[in-house]
Amino acid sequence: MKLKLYVDRMSQPSRAILIFCKVNGIDFEEIKVDLSKRQHLSSEFRAINPLRKIPAIVDGRFKLFESHAILIYLASAFPGVADNWYPADLSRRARIHSLLDWHHLNLRRGAAVVRSSATVSATFVLNTVLAPLLGLPQNQQAAAEAEKILVSSLSTIENIWLKGDGQYLLGGLRPSIADLSLVCEIMQLELLDGKDRDRILGPHKKVQQWIESTRNATRPHFDEVHNVLYKLKTKLSEQKSRTPLSSKM
């Protein structure tokens, strides 16, 4: 039975898993769980993940959720995945676990002020670019809090995790599951307008190079999977100078 991925390409960890499977030639069926239609809350999906979150996978009779756990499982259970993604060496593997744990408590941390399930990047994007266009009130406090955590996290990536000779996290010469997971999270910032994006990402030159390296290492799948984001960005910038989206609905 083919591996099933329950995903929505608008979700950062969903994109990481899709790209991982495509790059590593893992055969899968993509089942869209449309977050905007609240399909993750359906009783049908509850049978897949009782916690009603995506991404989730079903491999034969085995069900699994949480994106880091899924990436580790796929890298371990499917033959032909190159060692760089999730090294067999215990200390290299341990450093990847450490980095993924850090990721949870920083970039992926829920921004409690607004929506407990939204990450800081999603919260920042919501309260800068999306809210005004959707006719929703902007939560300035949430945006400011999210920006603070974002900038601090990007500095840590720049100065600690990207220290070393390699182009990837932990000094790696080739990408690991941690690179893919973190880059997909940060890609959410593509939705910002130029000014905000430059303020946040501009000072972090190594971070920018690393995103580009990860993108190049996973071509053409990276752009294909992120296409939904690029399209939304275009739509947003077209609509920005017009009336709020909500008045057109």
Added chain:
Amino acid sequence: MKLKLYVDRMSQPSRAILIFCKVNGIDFEEIKVDLSKRQHLSSEFRAINPLRKIPAIVDGRFKLFESHAILIYLASAFPGVADNWYPADLSRRARIHSLLDWHHLNLRRGAAVVRSSATVSATFVLNTVLAPLLGLPQNQQAAAEAEKILVSSLSTIENIWLKGDGQYLLGGLRPSIADLSLVCEIMQLELLDGKDRDRILGPHKKVQQWIESTRNATRPHFDEVHNVLYKLKTKLSEQKSRTPLSSKM
């Protein structure tokens, strides 16, 4: 060279690692990094963990931080650790990763309203029992927010993670690193006074049994390592009816 653990027994993940090593006969040197003296911010400790958080370990020349990553490393790198702690079977292992990831985003989630590095249990304890005794202002909003996440997390443990025949998480018949990590986090609630503790933990009968099972499976180390907490609890209840601690300092 002996394994070095940089810990403070007042920190929940430090306790989990200490208990794990003791139960599994792993020889180690305990190096106290006193949080109350802000020793984790010292330049000396920065050389161990640039992110200045405990617990951290040094094994030979290998340095590692983040408690889940440490538990996985210890279970994998040291001989003689029973399989139940971190099973070799890929799907059992994957479910443990999934559970540890969930832990990060729930019980261990930073309660953003007060201190970004405090977990919800620590935040709740601070704003109910500790703040008044320390002469600090109680943040009612933070306490209420933390209680909400706590109760919701305990319900998920009770109804989803403790589903099954076993006494442990994921239906296990013996404890895993996830049991130890989560139980040590919840043990922070021991500092609450009886009324608050009963309100939070009372309705979760399976959770209470599971804490007791984990304690029994790791005796006598569990109580020995938690002794610092039991002592503080006694001290707090003695001082509760008297003047604020701050006026005695």
